[in-house]
Amino acid sequence: MDEKVYFCTKFSFMQEMILILDFGSQVTQLIGRRLRELNVYCEIHPYNKIPVIGENVKGVILSGSPFSVRDEKAPFVDLSGIKGKLPLLGICYGAQFIAQHFGGEVKGSVAREYGRAQLHLLDLSSLMWLGVDDDSQVWMSHGDTITKLPENARAIACTDDVFFAAYKIDGEETYAVQFHPEVFHTEDGKQMLENFAIRICGCKGDWTPDSFIDNTVASLRQQLGDDKVILGLSGGVDSTVAAVLLNKAIGKNLTCIFVDNGLLRKNEFEDVLDSYKEMGLNVIGVHSGHLFLEKLKGVTDPEAKRKAIGSTFIDVFDAEAQKIEGARWLAQGTIYPDVIESVSVNGPSCKIKSHHNVGGLPEKMNLKIVEPLRSLFKDEVRRVGRALGIKRELIGRHPFPGPSLGIRILGEVTEEKLRILRDADDIFIKGLRNWPCELPSASYPNEMADNLYDSIWQAGTILLPVKSVGVMGDERSYEYTIALRAVISTDGMTADWVHLPYEFMAKVSNDIINKVRGVNRVCYDISSKPPATIEWE
Ligand code: XMP
Numbered sequence: 001m002d003e004k005v006y007f008c009t010k011f012s013f014m015q016e017m018i019l020i021l022d023f024g025s026q027v028t029q030l031i032g033r034r035l036r037e038l039n040v041y042c043e044i045h046p047y048n049k050i051p052v053i054g055e056n057v058k059g060v061i062l063s064g065s066p067f068s069v070r071d072e073k074a075p076f077v078d079l080s081g082i083k084g085k086l087p088l089l090g091i092c093y094g095a096q097f098i099a100q101h102f103g104g105e106v107k108g109s110v111a112r113e114y115g116r117a118q119l120h121l122l123d124l125s126s127l128m129w130l131g132v133d134d135d136s137q138v139w140m141s142h143g144d145t146i147t148k149l150p151e152n153a154r155a156i157a158c159t160d161d162v163f164f165a166a167y168k169i170d171g172e173e174t175y176a177v178q179f180h181p182e183v184f185h186t187e188d189g190k191q192m193l194e195n196f197a198i199r200i201c202g203c204k205g206d207w208t209p210d211s212f213i214d215n216t217v218a219s220l221r222q223q224l225g226d227d228k229v230i231l232g233l234s235g236g237v238d239s240t241v242a243a244v245l246l247n248k249a250i251g252k253n254l255t256c257i258f259v260d261n262g263l264l265r266k267n268e269f270e271d272v273l274d275s276y277k278e279m280g281l282n283v284i285g286v287h288s289g290h291l292f293l294e295k296l297k298g299v300t301d302p303e304a305k306r307k308a309i310g311s312t313f314i315d316v317f318d319a320e321a322q323k324i325e326g327a328r329w330l331a332q333g334t335i336y337p338d339v340i341e342s343v344s345v346n347g348p349s350c351k352i353k354s355h356h357n358v359g360g361l362p363e364k365m366n367l368k369i370v371e372p373l374r375s376l377f378k379d380e381v382r383r384v385g386r387a388l389g390i391k392r393e394l395i396g397r398h399p400f401p402g403p404s405l406g407i408r409i410l411g412e413v414t415e416e417k418l419r420i421l422r423d424a425d426d427i428f429i430k431g432l433r434n435w436p437c438e439l440p441s442a443s444y445p446n447e448m449a450d451n452l453y454d455s456i457w458q459a460g461t462i463l464l465p466v467k468s469v470g471v472m473g474d475e476r477s478y479e480y481t482i483a484l485r486a487v488i489s490t491d492g493m494t495a496d497w498v499h500l501p502y503e504f505m506a507k508v509s510n511d512i513i514n515k516v517r518g519v520n521r522v523c524y525d526i527s528s529k530p531p532a533t534i535e536w537e
Contacts, residue, residue: 015215016056016204018042018197023065023075023093024345029337030182031061031091034190036377040197041207043375046345047077059087059173059201062094064180068144069093069100070108075345087173087201092142095167095176102150102169109145113178116140116185117159119166126156126168127199128175132188138165138179139186146178173200209380209387213245216372220249224329229370230321231331232361233258233283234402235272238333238373240394241385245372246331247281248388255327256281257320259313262289263404263418266426275394288316296406296413302537305413309403314361321365330367336377337491378491382443392450396443398458399492407537411465416518417480423516424482425461431508432459432486435501442488456498459486462525462536470520479520482512487534495529 018035022028022044035042045051047062060082067074075093082088083098090098096106119138121129138159146164149155157166157177166177175196181189197203229246233239233256246254258276260269269285276283295308321327373381385395401407405425409417432453439455441447449455462483470477484505489495509522525532 015041015207015211016058018059018061018201018203019051019053019057020044020061020063021047021050021077021094022063022345023047023067023097025064025066025093027180027182028063029340031063031193032336032340033377034182034193035197036207036380037190038194038197039205039207040203041375044340047075048345050077053081053086057086058203059089059197061196062088062090062097064092064094064141067093068108069096069106070144083174084172087196088175089196089200090174090176091182092178092180095178096142096144096146098169098174098176099146099148099150099153099164099167104146104150104153105148106144107147108143113140113142113145113162117161117165117179119157119159119179121157123154123156123168128156128166128168128192128195130195130199131191132195136187137185138177138181138189139183140179142178175200209384212376212380212384213248213387216245217249220246220370220372224250224253224370226253227329228324228327229254229329229331230324230327230367231256232317233272233276233281234333234400235264235268235397236333236400237378237385237395237397238335238381240276240333240390241381241388242331242333242371242373243276243281243283244279244385244388244390246370247279252282254282254331255324256283257317258283258285259316259320260285260287260289261292261309261313261316261404261406263292263309263406263413265400265405265429266422272394275391279390284320286316286320288312291316292406293413293415298412300411302407305406305537306403309406313402314364317361318364328368329370330361330365331370331372333373334371335373335381336375339374379443379445396441396450396454398453398456398460400460401535407535408460409463410536417463420480420516420518421461421463421482424463424512424519427511427515428461428484428508429453429459431504431511432456435504452500452504456486457489457495458492458534459484459498461485464523468521472520477520479518481521481523482516482519483523483525483536484508485525485534485536487529489529489534492534493529495534497524497526497528500524 020031020042032042032044100106116137117140118135121134149167153167153169155164155167159165168175181192198205231243243256273285292312295312299305299308382395405421406413433451435452437452437455439449441449441454442457464481466481467478486498487495512522
């Protein structure tokens, strides 16, 4: 069996959890997010790839779907091992699926039931409605409607337009709702999911960063024994947290490799390397900037630059790894959204940019893969990092692309352009860190930000391949333009530009033009994603 799956499943057997079967809805991930916020561990699996259901599975949720249960090709799942044996909650398509296959009836409704509705509770004693207000708002989004309930079922809530908005099957813990409790617009949705997970399934809600660390360290020790492991550090949150967890589990058997690709930000390699050493990690720093710059000479196409950087990284990393005798595993900082994306019902989304910098590395090295963060969302990785005692500057670092400044210098990369971009970037990022603000933190959504930097999801500077005329003192200048970029986002899939304070932008622009030789103009990028992307290349 594939090692990646093995690790995840083995871990799952130790932790009580809710299994979410995904029929392809856009908001399935939100069901997972909500449960995790309740400290309930859950896993999302495609409806057609159900894992073995162990004793740790306390309940099952069926998600919504873009399909209609009446479609010929409607997703089908065999519930014989689940329904009546474990608590089950059908949401939207899930509710209609249970109705359709267990003696009820689903028909296309004349009007699409879409948007806000008021939920009238019919059975106030139902565990599902504990702490839920009568007439609270719910979010509907379906074209079909249930016209006849399945056998032994009774309605437990309705709306003005939908008579069977929620039902329960008597004699078993099967519940179904035609609205979406996972979305923000369903006012008491989180309470309903809590009722299902904690009260009906009996989960303890003990999925905390500390419990994750204890369980993961124990299972890594068991899985890795005395084997040697190699891990590529990038300075980013995910690889750092993965390294500290592995270090806790296997200590010196972990060797970390941190490659200076010559495209990092000002002083970044030295600063981050020092932090790693302070944390007690067994880390090797490899200076190989010259190799990368050599490979980038004359290359201007963004994808060709990415490929050149990616393949050079693989060569450098592989050469270093060869020196570590007896290494059997390659550790990676893969996180849950990557996992869901790659096994989702719809398959991986189409490629816009090739983000996987190290694709091909595991095959080349012939090592087994270990991914201790495969079950975590990004904010959970940060909470685990904090519980591990990693300092906030590292945990709260903005995402930074693997190809580094190489894709923020549009066109060919040269030493001179790198110097300009590094200096400008340093002024912008330090400026953000020194500017106070009263906004929520981007890395810890329930806390206030320490400064402007901390309130932003990602910021950086881009060197445009454009020279323009300016005037410096009495002299005409003809120099480069720097673009500033700052966005808020939750996962990088969509992003909005940040409304930076004018006074801040004025100061940064002044500082860059006065202090960075070679720049006479600064612009601010006010495009959102989509249709723009976060990086310019
Ligand atoms: P885009 O530019 O596609 O970026 O909106 C979304 C997020 O991904 C990061 N990014 C990359 N990360 N290798 C990476 O490791 C890459 O080639 C790459 N390209 C973009 C980007 O910084 C943003 O966080």
